[in-house]
Amino acid sequence: MRHAHRVEIVRASEAELMARLPEGTLMQRAAAGLAATCARLLTGRRGRVYGSRVVVLAGSGDNGGDALYAGAALARRGARVTAVLLAPERVHAGGLAAVRSARGRVVVERETGLAEFSRADLVLDGIVGIGGRGGLRAGARSYAEAARRGVVVAVDLPSGVDADTGEVPGAALRADVTVCFGTYKPGLLVDPGASYAGAVQLVGIGLELPPPDVTALQHADVAALLPVPDVESDKYRRGVVGVAAGSATYPGAAVLAVAGALRGGAGAVRYVGTAAEEVVRRFPETLVTEGGPHGAGRVQAWVVGPGGGEGARQTLAEALASDVPVLVDADGLTELGRLGPGALAGRTAPTLLTPHTGEAARLLAGADGTAPPAAADLAAARLATARRLAAAYRATVLLKGSTTVIADPGGAVRVNPTGTSWLATAGSGDVLAGLAGSLLAAGLPALDAASVAAYLHGLAGRHAAGEPGAPVTASWVAEALPVVWRGVREG
């Protein structure tokens, strides 16, 4: 599991540790890890560190200090290092002295700095780290926009990315690799910030940290959560997932939600709705019940809403009246937005909401009676949006899109690292809803069901798209689920 902590917590942990260690120890640890990664990258690209061109972009804070000490270490190994000072009057004095004593060059003019930047083999982005506020300022912005041929290594965080939120309020340096210190920052795991970070490497500096603000599952975590039948299992103990989806207008949504549900680990899928004929023709193993969720027989979790059309309101009401977990998606969310959070007030079992940002906007409007916020604003602030919705509806929320974010009403937040934008295709959300509902029926808590579903769905999208990628359909994503499930179990 990857753990991320917000800036306030990182600073408190650093202060606590620094008080017990000789001055400068943490920065030396950070710089040593950073220099080691840069040396590996240069060796991989050029065969050696000696003679390679390295540019250090140094801002006015400790982030610049880390970068300068790492640059000095590379200079001692024979790299031709140029330190570009973006705020010469406030540069980290010790770091600058280290570069000078290692015979590094120091540049303050912007034009010279930009020319060096463009032809370097490796650039260390030490403009700003967790102390960054707002978009990059003018002097720094020109580097974000300049052409370059070398690899860019961000120090702790790509400059211009908000460490706590992943928001990018203006320009930011696009890194190939980010070396972060002590813990991941949430902004490295959540888009748009995550897309600026490249491959992220963690360097331990000895911090003792409290529980994380944000986590991201990895293969081993998912493998441990996957429901696997044992010798005593029968279909009911494995869980029956009820799918209330599809309508005369959208029968395909029912088929796709069932396709996801059949591959999610429940022992059986029970379908209710008007698309029974289409569903059974495609998947004869589906149990079909007349009428709505009310009185549909044994079900351990409901999925309501995909392609629900006109009947969505009634179906939603019947599912919410049950005492089993309910996943609400698509038209079910539109109805819930009209009803507001009060519609969930009487529930005794977990509720999982799976909006994209357009649906999230309607849900938020339903929560406080205001006009819906712009979906683009919600997408730019994904963590805050998911947390806000979870708090307003007292439900677990899976916010879809570029970086899926899952927030529990208790405050826990997971982000999913596996997606691909090829998944932005009609019906892929229906597959995800069926898959997550199946995991709920198999007994996973809502946070786990949602994050495991997002993880598998993202991997299935990548598998279906292949390398370097091609358009996929939602059906192919569903078909790829068993392969990625096995891959996760194999580690």
Ligand SMILES: NC(=O)C1=CN([C@@H]2O[C@H](COP(=O)(O)OP(=O)(O)OC[C@H]3O[C@@H](n4cnc5c(N)ncnc54)[C@H](O)[C@@H]3O)[C@@H](O)[C@H]2O)[C@@H](O)CC1
């Ligand atoms: N505190 C510690 O013990 C450690 C800190 N470390 C490093 O220190 C960094 C934090 O250092 P600081 O607290 O000095 O903060 P930063 O170096 O991240 O940034 C602060 C400076 O950047 C300027 N700045 C802020 N926003 C800007 C913007 N948008 N555009 C341009 N300049 C901007 C500010 O005026 C300020 O001078 C971490 O990210 C990490 O790299 C590491 O050395 C590990 C140990």
Ligand SMILES: Nc1ncnc2c1ncn2[C@@H]1O[C@H](COP(=O)(O)OP(=O)(O)O)[C@@H](O)[C@H]1O
């Ligand atoms: N840019 C993107 N990057 C990664 N995943 C995306 C992106 N856009 C959409 N997705 C994923 O694609 C799926 C689309 O779901 P949804 O919007 O509900 O589509 P539909 O309603 O057509 O099924 C979700 O899993 C979502 O997270």
Ligand SMILES: [K+]
């Ligand atoms: K940086």
